[in-house]
Amino acid sequence: MEVVLGQVEQLSALLVVSRSALVRDWDSLTLDRALEWARYFQHLYDRFRARPELREALGRRLRRAQPYPLLGFPTLGRCPQLVGLALLENRALPPAACRSLLRSLLQPPGAGTGPEPRGLALLARRKAAACLLALPRRPPRCPPGQEPQLQAEAQLLLNRLREEGQEVGEAAGQLRWLCGVLEQLPQPRAFEVVAAALALLKQGSGAEQAGDRDRDGTSLDGYQANAAEDGCTAGLLLSWLLGNQERFSAFCLCLxxxxxxxxxxxxxxxxxxxxxxxxxxxxxxxxxxxxxxxxxxxxxxxxxxxxxxxxxxxxxxxxxxxxxxxxxxxxxxxxxxxxxxxxxxxxxxxxxxxxxxxxxxxxxxxxxxxxxxx
The missing domain is CATH 1.25.40.490 (Serine Threonine Protein Phosphatase 5, Tetratricopeptide repeat)
Structure with a gap:
């Protein structure tokens, strides 16, 4: 196990090199080795995700890595996508290696055997979504906090926070991830996204409750289960917001x-x-x-x-x-x-x-x- 932990520590180095100018010397063989390491890290994720003690040990070892303070156990499961996206955006990658990368992403090993897309299609959708959100914003025609771009960012944050809950399984791990993500955003935008996410949780739960009543009149079991999950998610957002008085004061002045x-x-x-x-x-x-x-x-x-x-x-x-x-x-x-x-x-x-x-x-x-x- 110590050998595996030592290998996992190299994940940060792989991500750093994939975004650096060092890739200008890569040939197709070097590229294949980098992608094999990425798939190996994903294999570790699939193997240990159902074993809490080993999962926590891998997560602790990853969090020691620098300069990527947000690394955690869920990162292992996304390693092929992270490395592939870093290389696609790196102009220093030689043309021959770039063509090899595209072929690998178009037909990754084991393509079509799993329920989730793990190749170029997934990267393309994420890149297209990022470009769409980055388009110049028109004057908003809706109340503050209800702009489509802000709503999309808030919904993405909620989805990722729920995924972290399913994968990490502990509130402390989710809160660490949330703090790291929000600290990367400019403060006004972080406050707007958190406020929109909190509003979405209440709007979504109200609509779902009404739908449950329309279906069977009194049965709210499904609503209550989702409400409990939403309550945990809201608690994490509020913990980040209220955990620092200066942050909460700036939040109230901003909105x-x-x-x-x-x-x-x-x-x-x-x-x-x-x-x-x-x-x-x-x-x-x-x-x-x-x-x-x-x-x-x-x-x-x-x-x-x-x-x-x-x-x-x-x-x-x-x-x-x-x-x-x-x-x-x-x-x-x-x-x-x-x-x-x-x-x-x-x-x-x-x-x-x-x-x-x-x-x-x-x-x-x-x-x-x-x-x-x-």
Whole structure:
């Protein structure tokens, strides 16, 4: 077994060389040896995937490899694709070796014997999908967080996260993989993808539940099983998001308040943390009697203006009944702790509660008036 572990450590070197200028000296024989090593690593994956102890040992050895911090046991199963794609994108590969590579990918050993495509067709589909997602984006015609490209990226993230769960079988391994992937994305984009993924989990579960009810009226066994899996996936996304206060603060500043209110209405962990964060931001506002309004007391600490803070609380109060009650209860508690003032300018929480309550009353009045007209 120690020999196998030593061989597995060479996977990172194989991937590095496949993307380097060293391949300019490769001939067809060298290329064949590289592809044989890739298929050997895939064979190890197929052989040990059902043996947790050996699988974990291989995964630990792979994670030591540099400069590929994201290597793990599932990488072994994708090794032929990873090496093939690296060589296809490497312009240093000589023409003769490139033609040999194409022939190998078109007719890989054992082609057609398995249920999954493992050759050029799979690489072509993935490359086409990557090119399609990289096309210049047109002005979005849908709400923030619902752009097709963002939805596709979020769905891909969810699919890969579920695959990691099936292959790795432990939440810690999934979380390590998730952290590595998201840290490679620019921070605003990572936040948008995570938010879209969390929204997709709730939208998908709602549609599935409705479909189950349409089919048999009361049977929700399938829905409950999928809901449990979605709950685990959402828990991993929330663990990454809420595990770092600076990251969560940047997440809330990056996204529209309407999307944050939607997520807060479906994830209690997020709603509590979001309210705590808004409380911290509101505590840095001071009332300026000359201007007659709340202003930032310290520009390096006060993240939101009075208007922005009010808009965020307003969105929360326009969410679900539970979220609205939770938000108003938090504001009432803060108002009481601040002295329970009923005069403007003495407590930011009193003023927020009055304005948010007024907005809610105006909305209810409009609804009643509309119903009377109907």
């Amino acid at each position: 529209p308040c309407s999307l944050l209110a939607f997520l807060a209405g479906h994830y209690s962990q997020l709603s509590r943390s979001y309210l705590d964060l808004l409380t911290a931001w509101g505590s840095h506002l001071l009332y300026d009697p000359l201007q007659g309004r709340w202003i930032k007391s310290c520009f390096d600490k006060a993240e939101l203006s009075w208007e922005e803070l009010r808009e965020r609380f307003r969105c929360l109060c326009q969410g679900s009944t539970l979220l609205k009650e939770q938000t108003q209860a938090a504001l009432k508690l803060l108002k009481t702790q601040d002295g329970d003032f009923k005069v403007c300018g003495l407590s930011v929480w009193s003023d927020l509660l009055m304005e948010v309550g007024l907005i809610v009353l105006i909305g209810l009045s409009a609804l009643v008036a509309t119903s009377m007209l109907l």
